[in-house]
Amino acid sequence: MPIQFQCSTCGKPIEVDDEFAGQAVTCPYCRKVMNAPTGLVPPAVTSTTAAYSGPQVASAGPIPQFTPPAQSNWFASASLVCSIVVLLCLCLAFAGSYKVMKRMAPDLKLQQDQMPAFVEQTSKEPMLVVSSIVTLIASIAGVLFAILGLVRRTGRRWQSILSLIVCGLMLACGCLSIMSNFAAMASGKGH
Numbered sequence: 489m490p491i492q493f494q495c496s497t498c499g500k501p502i503e504v505d506d507e508f509a510g511q512a513v514t515c516p517y518c519r520k521v522m523n524a525p526t527g528l529v530p531p532a533v534t535s536t537t538a539a540y541s542g543p544q545v546a547s548a549g550p551i552p553q554f555t556p557p558a559q560s561n562w563f564a565s566a567s568l569v570c571s572i573v574v575l576l577c578l579c580l581a582f583a584g585s586y587k588v589m590k591r592m593a594p595d596l597k598l599q600q601d602q603m604p605a606f607v608e609q610t611s612k613e614p615m616l617v618v619s620s621i622v623t624l625i626a627s628i629a630g631v632l633f634a635i636l637g638l639v640r641r642t643g644r645r646w647q648s649i650l651s652l653i654v655c656g657l658m659l660a661c662g663c664l665s666i667m668s669n670f671a672a673m674a675s676g677k678g679h
């Protein structure tokens with residue numbers, strides 16, 4: 489169902505597909521960029537609007553079909569790349585931990601008293617050090633790009649939303665593990 493509304497600058501009637509509801513659209517008459525209404529207007533208001541804008545629509549002739557701005561959302565794509573990097577690093581980190589665990593306990597059963605040694609070994613494993621640094625950088629960049637991508641409201645929004653979830657979760661997990669490491673170090677020094 490197309491949405492009809494008036495341009496806020498030149499007052500000409502504009503018609504867009506409802507998939508563009510709430511998104512930035514360009515007025516075909518004056519090229520002014522504005523947000524299309526969400527289309528969630530109460531029925532009473534809709535009928536008044538239709539009755540009011542009816543003659544204007546008729547006199548304006550056929551309404552030019554709205555075309556979305558061709559600009560691509562660079563930020564959304566960048567944030568998606570960052571979240572792919574984050575996921576790859578996560579696999580690398582798992583592989584690294586597995587390697588350390590295999591070296592310490594070939595049957596993959598770590599005893600409780602082996603845990604401090606395991607943590608120490610993983611902090612020296614180059615694969616894990618590199619992957620955690622890259623994860624940290626990529627997830628911060630991913631969150632920033634995703635926010636910028638959402639603010640621009642053009643292009644593929646799902647990319648930004650997906651990256652925000654992936655990078656945001658990774659960042660939260662990273663912060664939690666850093667905090668718990670510090671807590672462990674602090675309690676270790678206390679002894």
Ligand SMILES: [Zn+2]
Nearest residue numbers: 495498515518
């Ligand atoms: Zn206009």
